[in-house]
Amino acid sequence: MIRTVTAAALIALATPAIAGNTLVPAGVPAAVAKSTLTVTPAAEWNRLGARPGRAAETWTLDGDTLNDLTFYGGIETGQPIVREVSRKSKPLPHFSSTMLPTDLPALLEASYRISLDTPLVEIGTVEPTTFAGASGVHFTYSFTNPADDVRRRGEAWAAVIDRRLYMASFEAPALHFFDAGIEGARKVVATAKLVPQGR
C-alpha cells in the first residue's frame, strides 16, 4: 500500500512542471546555471525552466530534443553532472576535482550511458582548448536515445576551475539540426567567462 502511494507521489512529482521558459536576449551578458559562468549570445535563445541537473541550465531554439545547449556551472566534487536517475540501482559517476581534462569526456559518456540506459554513446575527437578563460578540453560525441531512436551528435567544452567543473555542451539530431545549430552554439560558448561575484 505504502509503496503504491509512494509510487503515485513520485510519479506525480516527476511529471514536468509547467515550465517558465524565458527569453535570452541577444547581446546581453547572461549568468547561467546559477553560477558566475557568463555568456553573451549574439542571437536570441530560449532558457528552459526545466533543468537537467542542480547546477545545469538548458538553452534551446526549437526544444531540447532538437537543439540543446546546456551549461554546467561549477559542479563540485562528489556530484553527478546530471540529475540522478536512481541513486540506488543506477548511480551516476561523480565529478572529482582530481580529474584530468582527458577524464571529462569519459565522465559525460558514462553519465549518458547510465541515465539514458543505452550503450550507444561514443566519444569522437578530444583536444585541448580554452574554456571560460581556463585550460580545458573540447570533445565531440554521439549517442542514440532508445526513447526516440534518434541519433544525436554533440560537442562539448569543459574545464576544471577552482576545483569545480564548468562545461557547455551542444547536442542535436544528426539529421539537419546539429549542422543547423552548431555554429550558433560555438559563438555563444566562445564568449564564456567567469565573472567574479559582486560585479
Add this chain to the structure above:
Amino acid sequence: MACPDGDPAGIGGMFMTRRLKRPVAAALWVCALGFAAPAMAQEKSATREGFTLPASAKARILLFRPRVRVGSQSTGGMFEPNADWTEQSKRNLVTALGAAQNKLGHTIVTADEPVGPAAATLAAYRALFATVADAVITYQFFPGNRLPTKKRKGAAFAWTLGPGVRDVPGAADADYILFLDTEDQFGSTGRKVAQLFAAGLGVGITSGVHSGFAGLVDARTGDLLWLNADRQMGGDVREAAGAAKRMAQLLEDFPGSVPAVKVAAAGAAK
C-alpha cells in the same frame, strides 16, 4: 542532455522509510494543490502560415506505412514493447489507412517498404519526424509552455525536418511526404492501481499513452506544413474498429481532404 521529463526510471527504488512518511505526505498535498488547478488547454493541429494544398489534386503525396509501436506501460511509466500487439496493430492500421486514403483528395503514392541503406534513411526520418512532432506538442501546442522565440507573429508555426528529406526513398518524385506515427502504451495493472491511489489524493497521473502524429512535409525543403498530433488519441489499435477510429483521427483536418459527407454522397451516387 535533454531535460528529464515523464517518469524517471528510478521509480523502481520506491521504498519509504518511516522517517520519510511525513515529507512524502507533505509532498502529496503540495502535488494535490498543484494539480487542482485547471489543466492547460492544448491545441492538436496546426498548419504552416500561408500554406494551402493545391486544390487541383495534382499534388503528389508520398505515403509510407505508419510507424507503429505498441506495448504496455509499467508502474513506473516505462514502455515495454509487445511484438504481437505491434504486428496486429500494424495490420489493422494499414487496412484502415487503405480505406481512409481516398478521402485525402490528392494523388497518393503509396511507397513500398525499402530495404538496405534506404530503409535506414527512412527509419531515421520517421524517428526525426516523431521527435519534431513531440517537440511541437510540448513547445507549441501547449500555449503556456511555448518557447518565447516562437510566440511572435510570423514565427508561430515554423518547424522543419531539413532539406535532407529529399534523401527519403521516393521523395524525389513527390511534392509532399505524409508521415504517420502511433505509439500505444497500455497501462499495466500496477500503473492503473497507482493512478487510482493518486486520483484519491487529488494527484493526476496518466495510465497509458496513446499518441498519434500525422504530418505533411514539403518533400523539397523538409518544412512541416501541417501537423495533427496528440498524446492521448482514441481507438484501441489492436482492434480493427479501433484502428479505423485512430486513422480517422490522425487524418482529421488534413488540408484538402474530401469531407466524409461528400465521399459518402459520391459513393451512394455510384
